[in-house]
Amino acid sequence: MNVFKHFGEVLLGELEALVATGTLPAGTDLSRVSVEPPRDPAHGDLATNAAMVLAKPAGMKPRDLAQAIADRLAAVAHVTSTNIAGPGFINIRLHDVFWRDRLRDVLRAGTKYGDSDIGHGAPVNVEYVSANPTGPLHVGHARGTVVGDVLAALLAKAGYAVTREYYINDAGAQIDVLARSAYLRYREALGEDIGGIPEGLYPGNYLVAVGEMLQQRDGEKWRDLPEDQWLPEFRDVSVAAMMDLIRADLDSIGVRHDVYSSEQALIRAGGVENAIETLQSRNLIYRGTLEPPKGKAPEDWEPRPQLLFRATDFGDDTDRPLQKSDGNWTYFASDLAYHLDKYQRGFPTMIDVLGADHGGYVKRMKAGVKALTDSSGELDVKLCQMVRLLAAGKPAKMSKRAGTYVTLSDLLDRVGGDVVRFIMLTRKNDAPLDFDLVKVKDESRENPVFYVHYAHARCRSVLRLAAAEFAAADLSIAALAEADLSPLTDSTELALMRTMAAWPRTVESAALAHEPHRLAFYLQELAAGFHALWTKGKDDASLRFLVPTNLALSVARLAMVQAVATVLASGMEVIGVEPLEELRS
RNA sequence: GCGCCCGUAGCUCAACAGGAUAGAGCACCGGAUUUCUAAUCCGGUGGUUGCAGGUUCGAGUCCUGCCGGGCGCGCCA
Numbered sequence: 001m002n003v004f005k006h007f008g009e010v011l012l013g014e015l016e017a018l019v020a021t022g023t024l025p026a027g028t029d030l031s032r033v034s035v036e037p038p039r040d041p042a043h044g045d046l047a048t049n050a051a052m053v054l055a056k057p058a059g060m061k062p063r064d065l066a067q068a069i070a071d072r073l074a075a076v077a078h079v080t081s082t083n084i085a086g087p088g089f090i091n092i093r094l095h096d097v098f099w100r101d102r103l104r105d106v107l108r109a110g111t112k113y114g115d116s117d118i119g120h121g122a123p124v125n126v127e128y129v130s131a132n133p134t135g136p137l138h139v140g141h142a143r144g145t146v147v148g149d150v151l152a153a154l155l156a157k158a159g160y161a162v163t164r165e166y167y168i169n170d171a172g173a174q175i176d177v178l179a180r181s182a183y184l185r186y187r188e189a190l191g192e193d194i195g196g197i198p199e200g201l202y203p204g205n206y207l208v209a210v211g212e213m214l215q216q217r218d219g220e221k222w223r224d225l226p227e228d229q230w231l232p233e234f235r236d237v238s239v240a241a242m243m244d245l246i247r248a249d250l251d252s253i254g255v256r257h258d259v260y261s262s263e264q265a266l267i268r269a270g271g272v273e274n275a276i277e278t279l280q281s282r283n284l285i286y287r288g289t290l291e292p293p294k295g296k297a298p299e300d301w302e303p304r305p306q307l308l309f310r311a312t313d314f315g316d317d318t319d320r321p322l323q324k325s326d327g328n329w330t331y332f333a334s335d336l337a338y339h340l341d342k343y344q345r346g347f348p349t350m351i352d353v354l355g356a357d358h359g360g361y362v363k364r365m366k367a368g369v370k371a372l373t374d375s376s377g378e379l380d381v382k383l384c385q386m387v388r389l390l391a392a393g394k395p396a397k398m399s400k401r402a403g404t405y406v407t408l409s410d411l412l413d414r415v416g417g418d419v420v421r422f423i424m425l426t427r428k429n430d431a432p433l434d435f436d437l438v439k440v441k442d443e444s445r446e447n448p449v450f451y452v453h454y455a456h457a458r459c460r461s462v463l464r465l466a467a468a469e470f471a472a473a474d475l476s477i478a479a480l481a482e483a484d485l486s487p488l489t490d491s492t493e494l495a496l497m498r499t500m501a502a503w504p505r506t507v508e509s510a511a512l513a514h515e516p517h518r519l520a521f522y523l524q525e526l527a528a529g530f531h532a533l534w535t536k537g538k539d540d541a542s543l544r545f546l547v548p549t550n551l552a553l554s555v556a557r558l559a560m561v562q563a564v565a566t567v568l569a570s571g572m573e574v575i576g577v578e579p580l581e582e583l584r585s
Numbered sequence: 586g587c588g589c590c591c592g593u594a595g596c597u598c599a600a601c602a603g604g605a606u607a608g609a610g611c612a613c614c615g616g617a618u619u620u621c622u623a624a625u626c627c628g629g630u631g632g633u634u635g636c637a638g639g640u641u642c643g644a645g646u647c648c649u650g651c652c653g654g655g656c657g658c659g660c661c662a
Contacts, residue, residue: 032602032603034602034604036601036602036604037601038604038605039600039604039605039606039607039608040605040606043605047604047605049603049604049643052604052642052643053642055642056642062642085605086604086605086643087604087605087642087643088642089604089605091605132662169662171662172661172662173661173662174661174662263662290659291659292659293586293587293658293659294586294587294658295586295587295658301659304659304660306659306660316588317587317588317658318587318588318658318659320659321659321660323660324659324660325659325660326660328660330659330660330661330662331661331662334662335662355656356589356590356655356656356657357656357657358656358657358662359588359589359590359655359656359657360588360589360656360657360658361657362589363588363589383589383590383656385590385591385655385656386655386656426598427597427598428598428599430590430591431590431591431598432591432655434597442624443624444624444625445610445611445624445625445626446610446611447624448610450624451624451625454622454624454625457622458621458622458625461621461622462621464621465621466621469621502601505601506601509601509602510601512601512602513601513602515601518599518601521599521600521609524609524610525609528609528626531625531626532625532626532627533626534621534625534626535617535618535623535625535626535627536626536627537620537621538617538618538620538621538623538625538626539617539618539626539627544621545621546621561621582622583622583624584622
């Protein structure tokens, strides 16, 4: 249950009653009315802006209208009091029983707590990673990988039908370069001294295995043939090998895409022509000449008539070329085809997770999607800013082996997948992020991964001890869900329950905003609430979770501890981090 | 030159769809432990939300113009 949405609906009912009695005029627009947590918990449990939003249409002073609304709300179930504050906020306080009952919601739902149906099963396509198949994934790919994967999981939890997709850019010139690089390794495998890797080819030693494989499979078959004879085969084999590497990398961080789309296959199937024709039929293509970019004209610029898409009709800054002078399609043209293809496969909603260096590309792609789908398709692009690798505050050394950056695989070996996943969500995607290889392994308050893990482990520890302490009692989750929770009266306990009850709303709002980082922030908040209560039990023994002389109290508190563990696990499940039983190794 | 993103406490960052007195952590100062794992917690100091206007009952959030930083800017993907 999203508490705020629930009471929002209740409030709307009361407002409609005020319309019926004539206090509010017929046809009043109620869409801007909201029910939210108050900024300061001291104000109450819920707050609404209804009186401020509706004062003008009602022709009343906000505080007078607030009084009329508050009078009605005071009679609503679970509401213990209302008050009017500031410019006309109505603060609502709910009975403690209501909050305690939310623990039952958690215990009955398990880690499905927070699942929502706001998506109504609508299909959403999330495209992420989509690294060029020219080598293994490196650190730079890690952020988009995590952001995309967690966004997909988040949308699934919010009730969308999510497809996770990887777009293989296997058609461009860089694939020829890859094939030539592999060819060199092939000759090396045949025993030739190839010397150094020439400038412009990929030097990475991950291609050695590709060359060796081809040598073992085909012997000298390709050695003396002209390039156009071996290039297609070397392209295919190299791309397949690189995708195997990439898939292995993704697997090791727990990422599995539902669909891998090949740019080459799309082009061969006539996808680009299909897209071009669609645009042509809407008169959105013409042959024209672009102005050079002002202030930064390329030296070799010469005016040239090109096939152009009228992107400016859809909010872009300039029209965009579709065809290169050699007759091949531009990358933009095939990307148009790809997005049309996704749309035609049943995804009116598409999300692309890209690196920030694609920022200049967003407007034209959104324009393209609008044009191709007659504005019925929607594209959201999440740009991920740079990750700065540090070690104890200083820039981390890159591996200097020829041509290699720090690979994702190296990073995972060093800090583990849980750490990578969590840390990548500790900033919103469009802000730069520092990833400190040392700090992320610290066992302290400063390390959010540890802090959240520790909270869960502490919950589990209490539950284990409880099983020993109260061996005769039924402490199953089902039993805890039905327990008498009335002994839970401390303000810190109630605060923790409110935090847990905010989880469904967090899921929904993060999903609507396409902002997975909010989950990581929520988990830190919940962990903080639990740690606070834990320590309070040290100062005041009557607040300890386990009170051997008082079974009823202990059971109620165990229900709460179990609920904390469950909500933490629910969030960690979305992020893809494993909840730990204990931290001791 | 143009476009996109960013600018919030000394530092690193939050702020949910435009809401109330802008919140955390670190650092600094002062406290709590014969532990349900103190690897934690509590309290205090700290702000002209880059600058100047505008819209609104209400602006960190929306609009305009500046300043500063990052990314990008026809035949790379």
